[in-house]
Amino acid sequence: MLLEVENVSLSFGGIQALKDVSFSVDEAELFSIIGPNGAGKTSMLNCISGRYTPDSGDIRFKGRSLSGLKPNHRPDLGIGRTFQNLALFDHMTVLDNILVGRHHLMKNNFLTGMAYWFGGAQHEELEHRRVVEDIIDFLEIQHIRNAVAGTLSYGLRKRVELARAVALRPHLVLLDEPMAGMNMEEKEDMARYVVDLNEEWGMTVVMIEHDMGVVMDISHRVMVLDFGAKVVDGLPDEVMANEHVKRAYLGADLGEAA
Amino acid sequence: MATTSLRPCGDFRTTYKADQFLLQTRWIAIWTMLAIALLGAAPALVDGYIVSLMILIGIYGIAALGLNILVGMTGQISLGHAAFFGFGAFSSAWLNSTTGIPVFFTIPLAGLMTTAVGMIFGLPAARIKGLYLAIATLASQFILQDFFARANWFSGGSSGSLAETVTIFGFPLDSDERYYYLVLFWTLISLFAVANLKRSRDGRALVAVRDHYLSAEIMGINLTKYRILAFGISSFFAGLGGALFGHYLGYVSAEGFTILLSIQFLAMIIIGGLGSVMGTILGTAFIVLLPQFMEAFTGGMLDIFPNALAGLASGQAYIKEMSVGAAIILFLIFEPEGLAHRVKLIRQSWKLYPFSY
Numbered sequence: 001m002l003l004e005v006e007n008v009s010l011s012f013g014g015i016q017a018l019k020d021v022s023f024s025v026d027e028a029e030l031f032s033i034i035g036p037n038g039a040g041k042t043s044m045l046n047c048i049s050g051r052y053t054p055d056s057g058d059i060r061f062k063g064r065s066l067s068g069l070k071p072n073h074r075p076d077l078g079i080g081r082t083f084q085n086l087a088l089f090d091h092m093t094v095l096d097n098i099l100v101g102r103h104h105l106m107k108n109n110f111l112t113g114m115a116y117w118f119g120g121a122q123h124e125e126l127e128h129r130r131v132v133e134d135i136i137d138f139l140e141i142q143h144i145r146n147a148v149a150g151t152l153s154y155g156l157r158k159r160v161e162l163a164r165a166v167a168l169r170p171h172l173v174l175l176d177e178p179m180a181g182m183n184m185e186e187k188e189d190m191a192r193y194v195v196d197l198n199e200e201w202g203m204t205v206v207m208i209e210h211d212m213g214v215v216m217d218i219s220h221r222v223m224v225l226d227f228g229a230k231v232v233d234g235l236p237d238e239v240m241a242n243e244h245v246k247r248a249y250l251g252a253d254l255g256e257a258a
Numbered sequence: 259m260a261t262t263s264l265r266p267c268g269d270f271r272t273t274y275k276a277d278q279f280l281l282q283t284r285w286i287a288i289w290t291m292l293a294i295a296l297l298g299a300a301p302a303l304v305d306g307y308i309v310s311l312m313i314l315i316g317i318y319g320i321a322a323l324g325l326n327i328l329v330g331m332t333g334q335i336s337l338g339h340a341a342f343f344g345f346g347a348f349s350s351a352w353l354n355s356t357t358g359i360p361v362f363f364t365i366p367l368a369g370l371m372t373t374a375v376g377m378i379f380g381l382p383a384a385r386i387k388g389l390y391l392a393i394a395t396l397a398s399q400f401i402l403q404d405f406f407a408r409a410n411w412f413s414g415g416s417s418g419s420l421a422e423t424v425t426i427f428g429f430p431l432d433s434d435e436r437y438y439y440l441v442l443f444w445t446l447i448s449l450f451a452v453a454n455l456k457r458s459r460d461g462r463a464l465v466a467v468r469d470h471y472l473s474a475e476i477m478g479i480n481l482t483k484y485r486i487l488a489f490g491i492s493s494f495f496a497g498l499g500g501a502l503f504g505h506y507l508g509y510v511s512a513e514g515f516t517i518l519l520s521i522q523f524l525a526m527i528i529i530g531g532l533g534s535v536m537g538t539i540l541g542t543a544f545i546v547l548l549p550q551f552m553e554a555f556t557g558g559m560l561d562i563f564p565n566a567l568a569g570l571a572s573g574q575a576y577i578k579e580m581s582v583g584a585a586i587i588l589f590l591i592f593e594p595e596g597l598a599h600r601v602k603l604i605r606q607s608w609k610l611y612p613f614s615y
């Protein structure tokens with residue numbers, strides 16, 4: 001198992017955001033987390049990426065416990081993510097945004113950076129630039145590579161955020177509602193990118209998504225959260241068949257999606 | 259408009275190297291070389307008074323460049339930059355007089371000493387931001403000023419300290435025309451260094467911390483490290499500029515390094531353009547030249563209308579001060595993105611001329 005979450009609980013004051021949640025994600029899986037608003041989905045990702053520290057329970061990645069590991073060390077282990085509410089560097093160009101994803105893989109520092117031409121910084125920058133261009137080609141954002149991120153449309157920004165997460169070269173990428181607020185066409189594109197990431201780039205994906213059509217279509221396994229607790233996890237069909245899920249959450253939505 | 263870059267159409271990049279190039283078009287490269295050649299020849303071409311103003315622009319420009327890394331790039335603020343500038347000035351004089359290391363070397367060494375002090379005073383940045391950090395840096399301004407006044411061994415206390423003339427291989431830089439080249443040397447190095455920083459790993463990390471610190475952290479950036487590093491780099495340039503200032507005047511005294519100068523440094527980068535390298539120099543030139551210009555202007559008016567403006571004569575000094583304040587306010591209102599932005603727009607319209615639609 002690549003990721004193992006064991007009995008994680010988390011509360012904010014009186015609110016119990018996560019109640020004793022356990023699940024695991026296998027290498028190369030595309031795993032989705034669904035559930036109504038406020039169910040604790042984002043909180044779960046935040047625990048994995050290190051923004052929140054669980055009150056109890058343990059999260060293991062590649063067999064090693066993540067407890068006590070600072071968020072900025074997690075990319076080194078191979079964990080990357082995108083955010084539900086856009087979190088780009090708004091005043092930087094798209095290119096620079098994506099290059100920030102290479103930060104933990106680069107060695108040049110402020111001294112060698114200032115001496116750009118001497119001491120290898122230029123060489124390293126160009127090498128990483130090449131990788132970033134591959135990502136740009138993959139996500140089809142060539143035309144905006146020099147645009148300032150904050151000036152882009154919502155859909156494009158979501159795509160740039162995905163590019164930045166991919167640039168981290170993660171083994172596990174956490175996507176928080178990558179298709180929210182997109183039109184049909186953008187959603188289809190994004191779904192294709194996620195599948196490609198998983199199949200061609202070999203990344204394990206944990207995705208939160210509200211669009212049930214997409215979730216049922218592309219996920220290998222699905223977990224349902226409700227009021228901070230896990231309702232069920234399993235194959236998409238199994239999850240859909242679950243009585244509690246139908247009642248609590250899926251019923252209306254599935255009708256729409258079908 | 260979001261996706262337009264300043265490059266003329268038809269000018270395609272065929273390699274990433276060309277695209278990463280510092281000087282974005284061949285014309286800019288040619289103009290830059292020309293400008294450097296002109297600056298090199300300046301002492302032979304212009305009046306000695308102009309040379310002295312150019313020296314000041316270089317010195318203050320180096321320090322302002324440092325402040326722009328802290329404020330413009332990293333989004334932190336410092337109200338104590340003048341104190342670091344002063345610390346550099348005293349450090350170089352002190353190092354030279356106590357150890358005998360030649361001034362040519364104590365100038366960059368003073369920059370390093372100031373880096374250390376700047377990082378210590380930058381430590382609160384690990385915990386606090388915004389207004390609270392501003393107040394903390396204000397404290398560093400006063401603590402250092404107090405230190406200058408009391409630490410006789412270091413600063414000569416109230417009587418100040420002497421700063422030796424710079425000599426290179428026994429050749430003294432004892433005139434403005436000669437000292438100018440030392441300042442030009444360090445100014446160019448500083449400009450290239452900061453421009454390079456902006457397009458490499460740590461420069462991007464600094465800006466990322468400013469724009470969205472939470473996602474910067476998730477991208478593997480150590481926030482505390484970069485917040486304090488920004489103070490360190492910023493202080494290096496402050497100290498370097500200060501050391502050049504001290505040896506230029508030949509005498510260092512604490513009076514010159516008050517909060518007023520700290521605010522002037524802020525004015526330079528705001529007027530020039532936050533985060534812009536060339537803008538910093540433009541803003542510095544503006545702040546150095548504006549009082550000169552206003553003095554000449556009010557002087558000229560007095561000559562033309564001696565009677566009508568008799569009252570003005572006594573107020574000339576105030577008019578000078580007020581004009582600087584007014585200029586800053588006008589800039590904030592009409593050109594919030596600074597001179598660098600204006601120059602960019604002008605360049606853009608030239609490029610597209612005569613098809614300016």
Ligand SMILES: Nc1ncnc2c1ncn2[C@@H]1O[C@H](COP(=O)(O)OP(=O)(O)OP(=O)(O)O)[C@@H](O)[C@H]1O
Binds near residue numbers: 012
């Ligand atoms: N930093 C925080 N401080 C206080 N409460 C929080 C915080 N983060 C989350 N919560 C609370 O925890 C609960 C779960 O929130 P979370 O954001 O994880 O939900 P979600 O499943 O992602 O919902 P959505 O679908 O709306 O994104 C909510 O009640 C929320 O108000």
Ligand SMILES: [Mg+2]
Binds near residue numbers: 043084
């Ligand atoms: Mg959420």
